Amino acid sequence: MTAPSSRQLAWIIARDVNRTVGGGMASMELLRRSFEARQWVDASSHALCVAVSRLTPGTNILAYCAAVGWRLRGWRGTLAGLAAASIPGSLIIFVLAATLVRLDGFPIVRLTLSVGMLVAAVLVLSSAWNLFKPYLRSGRWRMVLVISAIAGALYFADWTPVRILFACAITGALLPARVVAAPAVAPTPPRRSADV
Amino acid sequence: MNVLIVYLLLLKATATSFAGMGSLPQIRQDFVETYHLVSADALSEAVLVGRATPGPMGAYVVAVGYLAIGWPGALAGWLALVTPAFAALPLLITVQRWLHLPRVRAVVDAVVVAGAALLVPAGVGLAADAIRQLLRL
Numbered sequence A: 001m002t003a004p005s006s007r008q009l010a011w012i013i014a015r016d017v018n019r020t021v022g023g024g025m026a027s028m029e030l031l032r033r034s035f036e037a038r039q040w041v042d043a044s045s046h047a048l049c050v051a052v053s054r055l056t057p058g059t060n061i062l063a064y065c066a067a068v069g070w071r072l073r074g075w076r077g078t079l080a081g082l083a084a085a086s087i088p089g090s091l092i093i094f095v096l097a098a099t100l101v102r103l104d105g106f107p108i109v110r111l112t113l114s115v116g117m118l119v120a121a122v123l124v125l126s127s128a129w130n131l132f133k134p135y136l137r138s139g140r141w142r143m144v145l146v147i148s149a150i151a152g153a154l155y156f157a158d159w160t161p162v163r164i165l166f167a168c169a170i171t172g173a174l175l176p177a178r179v180v181a182a183p184a185v186a187p188t189p190p191r192r193s194a195d196v
Numbered sequence B: 001m002n003v004l005i006v007y008l009l010l011l012k013a014t015a016t017s018f019a020g021m022g023s024l025p026q027i028r029q030d031f032v033e034t035y036h037l038v039s040a041d042a043l044s045e046a047v048l049v050g051r052a053t054p055g056p057m058g059a060y061v062v063a064v065g066y067l068a069i070g071w072p073g074a075l076a077g078w079l080a081l082v083t084p085a086f087a088a089l090p091l092l093i094t095v096q097r098w099l100h101l102p103r104v105r106a107v108v109d110a111v112v113v114a115g116a117a118l119l120v121p122a123g124v125g126l127a128a129d130a131i132r133q134l135l136r137l
Helices: A006-017 A024-037 A043-055 A060-099 A107-137 A141-156 A161-174 B003-015 B020-034 B040-052 B057-069 B071-098 B102-136
Strands: none
Touching: A006 A024, A006 A060, A024 A043, A024 A060, A024 A107, A024 B102, A043 A060, A043 A107, A043 A161, A043 B071, A043 B102, A060 B040, A060 B057, A060 B071, A107 A141, A107 B040, A107 B102, A141 A161, A141 B102, A161 B102, B003 B020, B003 B057, B003 B071, B020 B040, B020 B057, B040 B057, B057 B071, B071 B102
16 A cells, blocks of 8 residues: 555546546546555545445535545645545536536537446446445355345335435444454554644 | 625535535525525526536536626535535544444444445436437437
């Protein structure tokens, strides 16, 4: 595991977050691939940051970038990550809103958007698989099955995602130890105060 | 309308939602119905611009702020977009501190797995929307 500079972190986040449409999970998957390729973040750290981002109010991808930035570079990483993830898209939105472009009037825009959404869908499903994979590989399929079944049932019962996550969190705490035996997220050493 | 009020109204919407577009009902309530800061059409346009732009889905609040009071509103929108993300830090620090406890780890694992399970219908829905749009073209 290597730690990037704030500038390197900001560049990767700006590049990966601002080239997807259709939601933050596609961006998270691109970021995971970039981070793991550079050995900045491993699968367990990614999973932890995804879990935290899903439980944080607001936009998930921004909470994810704040959490990853904090783990890699402390406060500087958080600020760099948030700025890189939010400023480019916000500037484009500001310009478009200011010029009041009627985007839906252009077929080429609709076509580009549709293809972009299709790519995002593939990335979202790939992200789901990559989150499941470590648990399945460590033989914890029973836990995956129980939690997924509960999440699916509550989803079809029209529960909101946050309520589903809290219900599954409580279920996870109540499951027998033999079902939740193998550790999936390794504890990290405490951060030195100088890093913070 | 004061820029601080616009920021607080947008923050109320972003901080009480748990997904990019989850803030829309609250924004519609405050900006269209209660304070009449933007019209329903303008709000739809802001959502469209947000969906069409790469990056976070929730960034449409920048357009809402702009359409309400101009560029200070856009700035307020951006601040309201990023402010809730700071709540991830105490949550992350707390989880990291107690992660060595099996029950805490079990809770985190359950949230990860449940989050992954919820991605499946989201991904399928997104693909279905994209295919429908492509067929219409």
